[in-house]
Amino acid sequence: MYDxxxxxxxxxxxTLARLIAPKYKVLLIEKRRLDDPARYEKNGKCCGGLLAPDAQAVLARLGLGLPNHVLADPQIFAVRVIDFNGGNERFYQRHYINIDRTKFDLWMAALIPGTVDAKWGCRCTGFSRTAEGYALRLANGTGTGTNSFTEQARVVVSAEGSTSALRHLVLQQRRDPRDPRDPREQHDPHDPIPKYVAIQEWYRTKNHHPYYSALFDSRITDFYAWTIPKGEYVLFGAALKPGPDDPARFVELKDKLFTIGLLSGDLHKKEGALIFRPSRLRHLLTESDDIAFIGEAGGWISPSSAEGLSWAMESAIAMAHSLASGLPGASRRYRFLTVSMRRHLLNKTLKAPFMYHPLLRNLAMRSGLFSLEPAEVTP
Known part of the structure; x- marks a missing residue:
């Protein structure tokens, strides 16, 4: 029995495993092979790989500094914002750290103490309540080589991201059998958490732009798209509402970027992910009995930028603090300890209209407020 x-x-x-390992017997379940860099690097995380100031602050609180091998060239000091609706373009100073997300994940995993029982390449397929906690049904391998087994734990924490199987199972159990809608949406029957498909392509190119580009085109998406330089590559991605025309909308925007010279080179790889975009505090799912949800599994992600690293680590810290007082009631204490995060999420939600409403964005960009003036020197 694990704690x-x-x-x-x-x-x-x-982060959570590292923080609580000295006090508890911890089981860590991960479907990816983060213990084997050669295998994991072939199928890393779909992510732009920029550490925003909020994420940098959390790393500082954790007493961590980034090793050189995690960094990616170039380091970025400005965001180029292009509004295709209003025909505006501005540069704004931002302090991002450009990282290799795959190497970042491997580094974070390497910090986990050896006292944690980590089961790599393993997935959770179900759970049931027991007298002492939960029985987790686990499986590793694929096809005929699948090995199924059960482990027991008193408290369970889901940190699986937006595709959390545990989140799905919990919400399915809450489902009203008379309601025909997707059970994943039934924790909030009137306003389900918005879901987007993030598509990202890597282009090998010699034509680098030393900034992160944020692209807005309401014909393509009511969220945003981006380009990010990453070593010998340029990443182009977009967050789109799920629908049959996703690929066509993505290609339409990509063609625009090739036309204006913001994108060039040969396609190296393509990746995708489901992301949440919470627009109401009730979209958050923090706990259910003795199950807690941290990171994007709980809905912790910025609704204005889709930045999730700071929220992931911040929610892990909150959960670690809740566990410091013992196992009983930990998930309920976690909900209380995330009050400041809820306020922060609300502030991000209030900020979003100025970024995503075409008229407000047009007015803000035309004002030039807080923008940088390029240093153009005429011979």
């Missing part, structure tokens, strides 16, 4: 089972070893799960 705590953590499902997912991304930044949220890895």
């Amino acid at each position: 705590i089972a953590i499902i997912g070893a991304g930044p949220a799960g890895a």
